Amino acid sequence: MSLIKKISEQVTALTPGERRLVENVIESPTSAALGTAGELAKAAGVHEATASRLAKKLGFDSYAAFRDALRDEFIATQETATRFEKTIAETGTDTVLGKLAMEEAQALSHIEEFISPAQINEIADLMMQAKRVFIYGYGNAEVLALMMVKRLRRFGKDVQQLDTDPRGLAEQMLGLETDDVVLSFAFRRPPRGYAALIDTAREIGAKTIIISGKSGALLAPRPDHILAAPRSGDQDAFQTLTVPMTVCNALIIAAGLTAKEASLRKLDRLGKLIERFD
Amino acid sequence: MSLIKKISEQVTALTPGERRLVENVIESPTSAALGTAGELAKAAGVHEATASRLAKKLGFDSYAAFRDALRDEFIATQETATRFEKTIAETGTDTVLGKLAMEEAQALSHIEEFISPAQINEIADLMMQAKRVFIYGYGNAEVLALMMVKRLRRFGKDVQQLDTDPRGLAEQMLGLETDDVVLSFAFRRPPRGYAALIDTAREIGAKTIIISGKSGALLAPRPDHILAAPRSGDQDAFQTLTVPMTVCNALIIAAGLTAKEASLRKLDRLGKLIERFD
């Protein structure tokens, strides 16, 4: 049963102090889930002893048990995603398309455990403010690189897809400048030319961004930014591009919003100038 | 600075025990954020003292400070929802990535309403039995075409990606034969060169397959086979390639299974021949 529902059922039997605690929990369940009894009590203006008693009153063995219930319900973890997975798995599809769709959905459900909204916005900003964006995708990732090239060009960005041939890559990197950004993909292992790519960008002072699978954080040499989220499928078998593609799409959308914000700010400033000279 | 980035910067200076801890954190950052030093240490197979030391090594005053940083980065603080669906759907997870992942997952969950397992297997068979596979993708779909080319070549299939330039397309179609198959993508509207593509294939007697969005059923001229499933996102706005990509991946997997079956059948016949001449 939903914890909030459980609390609501006993709302008439709550003392004033308990009521204040409950109001605080409902107002901000994740804060309550992460904090201590003392912190919640302080926020509610009661003593932590009251918080401990409330938990017991609600049927929990301890305040920790109460907080664990809050966490289960309000904080997405692998356990909650696993519950979601179980729900899907219980539909019992064994068709190729059905299983694949389920696995992709599972992987997508975990995605925000690994990549925060702030990261998406930060990197979208970086790309939109760059003079040029160099995009590198080797092997299967070439597909993603092509997609990003097409999407960013839609914004009018100066985008260049880097050649996967070492000589071509080297020639193109000659044009890299400090104001540019390099975006690459790296999955099972660093792609061919990766080390040269990152080192060259660093020497020139251009920022580097990697979109990777699970192992991205262990890449060497280090890029400036990493968006790493595990892809669906067996690590050693067939892996799809759905998760990194979703990351790419999120970057494009965030970039679009950034561009929109910039446009709105410009309009606002224009409006103020017009007022001044009116 | 991103905590994962901070960790990544010191990855070369980590001891084996610390590295295992870091791997566990990366594997499941929200579990690490919610649990104790003892729990993380146990999961990593080291002592909790090592976890405490790692936190200090990473520059935090204490393990609690390290865990607070994990929470700040990986646990959304805006809250209303419970399960994954609700978490993403209702939360002020106005976050681009979260919404996108949810929409993709929703679209994926409906995929088998539009495409049956029999269709997947039939078309996978068709492609594997074809002498050559011609693949056409215009605009954004070029990304999918490229992916299919790469995947099918992995099987040793004779695959050709068709030029999006009308003249080049025409020249390539000269090589089309009865035993060949043409696979194309068609989303909002038939891609440039579509009619010529289908008509030419029909005249030669080559089979045609279209992977499309919702409107696929209304395509003219008619291809021999259609795999149509609605993509996620607003019809008139930003649409992603996740659903058609999943359809492609399902075809590749089914094709792989088909190839495996063919191999097993050949082995069986060889076994019978050996028995006959024994």
Add this chain to the structure above:
DNA sequence: TCAAGACTGCAAGATAACTTGCAAGAAAAT
């Protein structure tokens, strides 16, 4: 081969967090 340094588990001690007995004050009942 030996010594020095690094790593990490153990365990004692420290700190943080929670629980509960007690009591003061407020509210309700008589």
Add this chain to the structure above:
DNA sequence: ATTTTCTTGCAAGTTATCTTGCAGTCTTGA
């Protein structure tokens, strides 16, 4: 007005979690 009951803060005690000194073992360097 008085008594009884309830609420809740205080603080001591308990439990959970973390930190750090120590020592054994392994690795590295001379």
